[in-house]
Amino acid sequence: MLDVSVRRHLGAFSLDVSFSAQNPGVTALFGPSGSGKSTVLSIVAGLLRPEAGRVAQGGAVLLDTAAGIDVPAERRRCAVVFQDAKLLPHLSVETNLRYGARRAPREAPGPGFAEVVDLLGIAPLLRRRPRALSGGERQRVALGRALLARPRLLLMDEPLAALDGPRKGEILEYLERLRDAARIPVLYVTHALEEVDRLADTLVLLEAGRVLAAGPLDALAARTDLPVLSGRRDAGAVMFCTVEAHDLARGLTRLVFPGGELQVPLRPEAVGARLRLRLRARDVAVATEAPRGFSSHNILPGTVSAVAPSGPHEAFVTLEVGPTPLLARLTRDAVATLGLRLGKPVFAVVKSTAFDHG
Amino acid sequence: MNPLAWLTPDEWQAIRISLVVATRSVAFGLPLAVLAAYALVRGRFVGRALLDAAVHLPLVMPPVVVGWGLLLLFGVRGPLGSLLLDWFGVRLVFTTGGAALATAVMAFPLMVRAIRLSLEGIDPGLEAAARTLGAGPLDRFVTITLPLMAPGILAGGVVAFAAGLGEFGAVITFASNIPGETQTLPLAIYAATQVPGGEATAAKLSAVSFTLAVAGLLLSEVIARRMRRLLGM
Numbered sequence: 001m002l003d004v005s006v007r008r009h010l011g012a013f014s015l016d017v018s019f020s021a022q023n024p025g026v027t028a029l030f031g032p033s034g035s036g037k038s039t040v041l042s043i044v045a046g047l048l049r050p051e052a053g054r055v056a057q058g059g060a061v062l063l064d065t066a067a068g069i070d071v072p073a074e075r076r077r078c079a080v081v082f083q084d085a086k087l088l089p090h091l092s093v094e095t096n097l098r099y100g101a102r103r104a105p106r107e108a109p110g111p112g113f114a115e116v117v118d119l120l121g122i123a124p125l126l127r128r129r130p131r132a133l134s135g136g137e138r139q140r141v142a143l144g145r146a147l148l149a150r151p152r153l154l155l156m157d158e159p160l161a162a163l164d165g166p167r168k169g170e171i172l173e174y175l176e177r178l179r180d181a182a183r184i185p186v187l188y189v190t191h192a193l194e195e196v197d198r199l200a201d202t203l204v205l206l207e208a209g210r211v212l213a214a215g216p217l218d219a220l221a222a223r224t225d226l227p228v229l230s231g232r233r234d235a236g237a238v239m240f241c242t243v244e245a246h247d248l249a250r251g252l253t254r255l256v257f258p259g260g261e262l263q264v265p266l267r268p269e270a271v272g273a274r275l276r277l278r279l280r281a282r283d284v285a286v287a288t289e290a291p292r293g294f295s296s297h298n299i300l301p302g303t304v305s306a307v308a309p310s311g312p313h314e315a316f317v318t319l320e321v322g323p324t325p326l327l328a329r330l331t332r333d334a335v336a337t338l339g340l341r342l343g344k345p346v347f348a349v350v351k352s353t354a355f356d357h358g
Numbered sequence: 359m360n361p362l363a364w365l366t367p368d369e370w371q372a373i374r375i376s377l378v379v380a381t382r383s384v385a386f387g388l389p390l391a392v393l394a395a396y397a398l399v400r401g402r403f404v405g406r407a408l409l410d411a412a413v414h415l416p417l418v419m420p421p422v423v424v425g426w427g428l429l430l431l432f433g434v435r436g437p438l439g440s441l442l443l444d445w446f447g448v449r450l451v452f453t454t455g456g457a458a459l460a461t462a463v464m465a466f467p468l469m470v471r472a473i474r475l476s477l478e479g480i481d482p483g484l485e486a487a488a489r490t491l492g493a494g495p496l497d498r499f500v501t502i503t504l505p506l507m508a509p510g511i512l513a514g515g516v517v518a519f520a521a522g523l524g525e526f527g528a529v530i531t532f533a534s535n536i537p538g539e540t541q542t543l544p545l546a547i548y549a550a551t552q553v554p555g556g557e558a559t560a561a562k563l564s565a566v567s568f569t570l571a572v573a574g575l576l577l578s579e580v581i582a583r584r585m586r587r588l589l590g591m
Contacts, residue, residue, distance in 0.1 A: 045490050073489045074497075086487035090505050090589040099501075103492030129590040142487075149491045 006053030031206030046073030100149025110150030259322015372546035380522035391469035425531025476510025520574025
């Protein structure tokens with residue numbers, strides 16, 4: 001359990017944030033730049049001191065201004081991965097990796113050197129200097145160094161922001177593996193929704209130094225009352241899927257999610273792999289009868305659980321497909337014509353190609 | 359012909375004294391210069407501007423004034439000089455040690471400036487990252503800050519050494535011009551120009567001074583470049 005509650009004033013900006021998250025898992029602090037998410041991370045790390053606040057992780061109180069507790073950063077065991085890797089330029093990659101490990105308490109649990117090197121694919125880099133690494137490689141080494149410090153909490157401050165598209169994808173894959181392999185709780189700061197979709201278990205939405213909403217990712221993504229999310233072009237539900245089977249002949253992959261299954265164009269993940277899909281509200285159509293003679297593979301029976309206006313002429317319709325909520329963005333006219341109201345059984349129609357990964 | 363015979367024993371002695379004085383001034387001044395530079399760059403304390411000014415004072419004051427100030431402080435009746443004499447039996451005025459002190463004070467700003475420059479080039483984020491990895495203040499200083507500012511320390515040391523070989527005003531004021539004790543190269547040159555027929559000595563020692571100074575500057579450049587490469591910067 002990660003518990004954070006901090007107050008800090010800096011000129012005109014005031015930060016008043018509190019949230020808690022179940023662990024282990026990835027807690028994403030998401031918000032526009034200037035929303036205070038990096039400040040929160042610095043406070044949790046112990047690099048910044050708030051005027052008042054409390055930070056506790058898994059029973060260890062790291063900061064409690066009321067009780068006069070302020071564990072110095074070097075003893076908090078909250079390793080940070082920064083946007084620019086901050087590798088020590090005068091040390092080799094291997095020495096950098098071992099920097100935190102040497103200073104970690106012996107009895108602390110955590111992955112071993114070989115395991116981390118293997119997980120991040122950095123064995124060929126060990127003897128190099130940081131200067132001779134690419135941006136993506138540096139970030140992988142920084143991640144490995146933080147992991148090897150056996151942190152009780154891993155902090156990541158926009159670790160992908162300085163990378164280009166392909167490198168981002170590469171590191172994201174490592175981060176997914178890390179999330180699934182290491183049982184280390186992570187606090188992840190980002191302003192990229194794609195990273196949230198792929199990594200976060202718990203989402204904390206920040207705006208102007210305040211928490212807008214906090215909760216499990218899928219629950220928050222399906223909400224229509226958070227303009228930060230629902231106002232985006234890619235607003236929509238996030239579905240937690242498992243790869244069920246690949247049909248190479250038809251070029252399709254079958255995914256199951258709680259409440260149903262989906263067919264999508266062939267995916268690279270192995271059978272059994274878990275993945276998250278963002279199903280954009282504008283890619284979901286709604287029918288009141290099971291459509292026939294239709295190009296779509298994905299016709300999901302469900303019930304309307306909410307209708308909320310979205311702009312002057314449109315509306316969000318929330319559909320429950322089993323326990324999984326989906327969002328559809330329709331015109332108000334369509335809502336009226338179809339007679340969509342709470343509890344009405346409907347069919348969500350989704351084109352197979354509608355899915356973005358992430 | 360013996361190449362040593364190019365210079366007279368007295369002239370060799372002046373060179374030796376100069377080398378001893380410059381070495382001692384750097385050995386004594388460099389650690390303090392590291393501390394001063396660190397305090398000026400990373401320190402957040404009242405009076406930082408004052409310290410900055412004090413460090414740079416010898417650079418802008420007439421050396422004779424510095425020497426006279428030292429005489430007031432470290433003379434056998436001075437507040438610090440009397441303490442040194444009573445407690446440790448150390449007398450600085452008119453000694454090689456005194457010449458080294460005067461030289462160190464004069465070269466101090468040169469050392470601090472070089473170290474400071476390299477320290478300012480170090481990303482404080484490196485230390486922040488190390489902190490979250492469990493490194494305490496002393497640990498960070500030794501494993502990160504010190505090695506990364508080593509080029510500055512070395513360059514500062516070499517420049518101070520080269521400058522120290524030629525320090526005149528402060529040395530002659532504080533330590534006087536005693537052959538075999540405080541008579542460094544420039545003092546010997548000065549003395550030579552004051553006696554009839556001393557031109558040859560003055561010319562030879564000037565040539566030596568010039569060579570040592572140029573060699574020092576080149577060496578500091580080379581060392582700084584090598585170090586930067588070695589440190590992966």
